[in-house]
Amino acid sequence: MDPKGVPIWIEYAKLIISMSTPIVTGIVGYLVLQLGFGIEKNKQLNQELVKKRLAFYDAVAPDLNRLFCFYQVVGDWSDLDPAKIIEMTRRIDKNFYVYRFIFSDKIFETYIEFSRGYFEPYAGAGLPARLRLDVHYVKRQMGSKFDEAWLPNVARAPGDHGEQSALYRRLMTDLGRTITGPSTVSTTG
Template sequence: MADMTVVLDVVKTLAAVAVPLVVAVVGHRLTRRLKLWEASQWRNQELIKARLQYYGQLAPMINDVMCYLTFVGRWKELTPPEVIKIKRDMDRAFFSVAPLFSQQAFDAYQDFVGACFSEYTGWALDARIRSGFVRRRQTQPDSWDPEWERLFTLNETHDIDQQDLAHIRAQYNRLLAALVEDIALSEPRIRYATTDLVVNAH
């Protein structure tokens, strides 16, 4: 009976010691996990802030390219060399920070640019605009430079296809949606113009 009492006392003592130890271990692990979670949240917030900052730089250039290619917005204010320069600046801005964005955004960017420009046309040659110049030349009769015509993929005898305009618009919407999803914002307002782009362009 005395032995049983001793055993019970030992068990009680071990239990009394074990409880604080278990509580301490569990508390330490919870604190560590909380700190890791907080660090992860901070990194995510910083990433979103960085993405938002670069989105603010990229979005106006992307919009200018879309407007010029689809004859909406301020397209008449831009010259072909300016559009090529916007494309070059846009590429530099995007590819320098591409690792901050998702693969979905990267693919959408490349598809949008591919729909708007013909790239790698020759050594040291600029990309060419996937469109025609006739309608643009008509809107700038006094300032048009015939040298600009080589910057387009279509010549005077080829019409601009309405399906091509719709495709550019679809790629633009897809790119904005991908960038905005990376920034964790709500769905963007992507319908700044009707889908029926009525254009008589050559």
């Protein structure tokens, strides 16, 4: 015991506590600082990812829309033909395959489903995919502008313009949600 009648171990405990408080405060401060740096780094990474996704969207959305217009016979469909559609599809495919890993698997699966609704792949060795056109609907909508020379480029199993419209909306909605978040994209239309 010390002269005041306080056990010595209490004095040692006070000394240890008074010395450890700045050390613990320093460690906690360092950890909070590291957490802050991690959050900031993650925020910057997410911003870059959103920029990449927007650039991807800017690259594929116009071609997807033109493809949709041709199959639905709306908008600027009249300056398109199967050769131009295949050319656009190759650009779209390239972008989806290059950037597929910055999106969820669901986005890529939705694109594959979309593609199967619009095209019959593997028409033969060295041949492009065939268009899954709803020929009766397209002929009725295009009238005399339908070119019978397109028929070799049309799949045997026709597409359904209603299903194709739904596939397009689903793909574009899912892409929009992935880029901007679920609350900013309308699913109606």
